[in-house]
Amino acid sequence: MQLRVFALCILLGATRLMAQSTDAVPTGKGTLTVHPVQHASLALTIGNTTVYADPAGGADFKNLPSPDVILVTDIHGDHFDTAAIAKVIAPNTVLVVPEAVAALLPAALKAKAVVLHNGAQSMQAGIGIKAIPMYNLGASPRHPKGRGNGYVLTIGGKQVYLSGDTQGIPEMKALKNIDVAFVCMNLPYTMDVKEAAAAVLAFKPKIVYPYHYRGQNGLSDINEFKALVNAGDKNIDVRLRNWYPGK
Template sequence: MTNFIKWITQACLRIKSEEPSLIIYTDPFGIENEEEADLILITHDHYDHLSGENIKKVLGTNTQIVVPLVCKEKIMEVIEDENKITFIEVGQSCEVKGIPIRAVPAYNVVKTKYHPKKKKYVGYVITVNGKKVYIAGDTEEIPEMEDINSDISILPLGQTYTMNSVNEAVSATIKTGCSIAIPYHFGTYEGNMEDAKKYKKLLEKKGITVNILQSEK
């Protein structure tokens, strides 16, 4: 059900769309097995999410990039051709290479020094392979998650920079209305596999299937 989604590390995913046939990366980081991207989605400007070095590893002649407007200055240091970039803000939608994309809020409620709401960082809801996929970005549980209504939700586990606990991640996931959940953004700087196993156990009691992907790092 989620075999078209691969987790590299942190918030870096490689998503394979069948129709249209595309390779989509989110927040390229830790890239070793380079595969040219058709589409790159950036959630915010922290070094492990907007990494010029890693973006260039998957950048091709026809790659298109979607990035929050707040990141304009930093992304323009990496990509000189603005025609390759779609700038987006919270609440806006666009379609790039046949993929519907909606930018949704991503911010901290408690640990506001990391991802303050005023920065207007984003998560994304994209439609790929007939599924509505929510890619949360760096966020805590926020009220706006009630409006996601995804088929597959991919959320960070924390608990240093994003969620404050596994239980909070569980509660946030339930809000999004998904039937399948995937945890990410753990195992490098925060969170561990035991957290992922607890997340899976708690959510499956609620009838939500959890796929724990193995990081390629």
């Protein structure tokens, strides 16, 4: 009897863990599934539609469907990698990129590119895509305003925000009705954990994933980020995932 109770407890515990670690988001057009891949790389799938963001740096998409859309945020190698794009791109894939990235694409990839400037919008594979500013504050920024894009995607009536490389800029803090957010935090390239948490508390997404959190001195403390966000708003679902396989 005791053995059965113990086994039941283990099963219930495993079930709770699975429920807590879900990466599914219900939408008006079915379940949106989030696939963390590596650093800034991720995939989103809904029905027969798949979006990749920033395939780069050896990111492994091999168990995922081919992309209908590939988003690229910036020219830096952890976001933009022509070899990685060529490896995963399909005949009907559309690339959505800022102008600075388009200028660096080889001819075969440039022919597939849709260029968006900050504030511009496009509809691709049934997904609304809006380019959002991403930049560093202060003099001589690593990421100047206007060069790269964050993105807000409208998928099945839900809004998904990809920060790209940015600080907690006014444009981020002014976002409204974001259902899922991916927010970077790595010094000296973007911002620290406290600045990221403060920005999230300003625009209050329903779900937030800290991603892109490897910096010059190793991995940022995502547990501290979660604690800061939930101290400010316990209703924000902070989802901690391993974006650095093998670390």
